[in-house]
Amino acid sequence: MNIRRLSLNIATLISSLLLVSSFVGCTKSAVKTDSDKLKVTVSINPLKEFAEAIGKDKIDVNVMVPEGMEPHDFEPKSKDLVELNKSSIFVYNGFGMEEWLDKVEDTIEDKNKIQLIDSSKGIEQIKTDGKVDPHIWLSLKNAEIQSLNIKEALVKADSKNKDFYEKNYKEFTDKLEKLYQDNKTKFSELKTKDFVTGHEAFGYLCRDFGLKQMSVEDVFAEGEITPQKLKDLVDFCRANNIKTIFSEQLASPKVSQTLANEVGAKIQTIYTIESKEDNKDYYESMKDNLDKIYNSLK
Template sequence: MLKRWAALLLCVIALISFSACSNNNSQADKPEESKLKVTVTFNAIKEFVEAVGQDKVEISTIIPDGTEPHDFEPKAQDLVGLSTAKVFVYNGLGMETWVNDALKAANNASLITVEASKGAEAITNTEPEEIEEHGQYDPHIWLSLKGAEMEVKNIKDALVEADPANKDYYEKNCTDYISQLENLYNEYNEKFQPIQKKSFVTGHAAFAYLCRDFGLEQNSVEDVFAEGEPSAQQLTELVEYCKENKVTTVFAEEMASPDVSQTLANEVGAKVDTIYTIESNEDDLTYLDRMTDNLSKIYDSLLQ
């Protein structure tokens, strides 16, 4: 492991040097307005930074769209932005297990690092294998509107620390975005409360925080970290669960066993519909668009 990260560090330094030369040439030709350089780990975090920073920030994302974040291990080229950034924002709660090693490799002494989920009331994993490999917490807090509010506030604090001259700008944007999150939460909290049916089935167990927001219950084809397909016994139990809870829709995500979701749906006479985990840029929709779509589909499925 030590040799691996030493090699990674050398690669990062070489790439930074090349990048610096290119940037110098570019700036000589055409000077640009200085923006606060922020590196983030994946799409949902990027959107939160965009909401607060807007035109004051320049964002680079480490985990490419279409990549399963739970399985991601950074290469040297993925860390170039981190080495020159002023702010680094990651989700935490075990989502990015490689962060500490990446920070050492980047060797950016002036970097302001923020764990966006800091202060959250985390949901604890129960499977021993998950805890051993990924840690004790479910990391999917961004799929909770209340969790998103906390992450946005932590991001705002980091941007203010890095760029205090624009404090009022960041605080206003933060307040405005949280107001939108609150409005969406209030709308669906009112809708979900009177419904008797509370259970839905997803491709992987990413929606525990969303369930906590609204008093719902999820069951899933794959575990919290989208690993492995269910055994024959687990699939049988899922079939029984769907029948007992009158599940009419099995939700699937692009990177979490859509084929098994379809098999399960066929067994119980349900339909398959998509749901967003917001780990990648999907369908060119914003975070709020995708959360609205998720909540609408879950709500409609519970009415059937």
């Protein structure tokens, strides 16, 4: 077959694919416009999980940071701002997770129409190296507070479904509280309290259970690891007999692997829930994290 004809065929194929995908796109957005669901925009995945646990089929949640993206690197695009302006509620994490928040707030056309909800309201902050740690959702106790803030916003925006939201909120937070209490007992009986992670995201989880994290990357998943830092980590692992190194999909798994090889530890996945992973919901991811940390320490 000559090259010219081949490229022509490819061009035809591509344009027919484009046609199909734009057709699918239209159908989808038409369905959305017809819906009378409360439209909620959230910045990051854990807030989507909390909102959906409470709002279920009465709300339509749009997440700004796309799945699989490291949220510390995110910058909103104009399409995100268009979506946001169609929403009744915008929930952000707070504590500096959204470095772009001020810029986005400035683009809100009707500030009376959109409730801006700071999910961190009422949470006691942790500072690491002078910076506020934004990973509040990795604490079950904080997740309960964030859920409360979201529930109140839903009730305010859609009071006719108040009982529905209250009931779902209670069910969800009862489940989180039970997981918290079960683990509180388990962890209090452990002698070893230190574990090693890839990205320093677990400060609030540590606070819940009296644990301590050491990590390869800092709170904002930034900074190349220096030979000195790697040496410190190796020394720490040896001194504390660390047998498991936790690694996150979006942080630096290579360095974690190097560290694990160096000290003869195994690598295990831990979820920051910054993005949805392994198709697990918030509760399942947290349960998995806590089980793995517990098993590595006992």
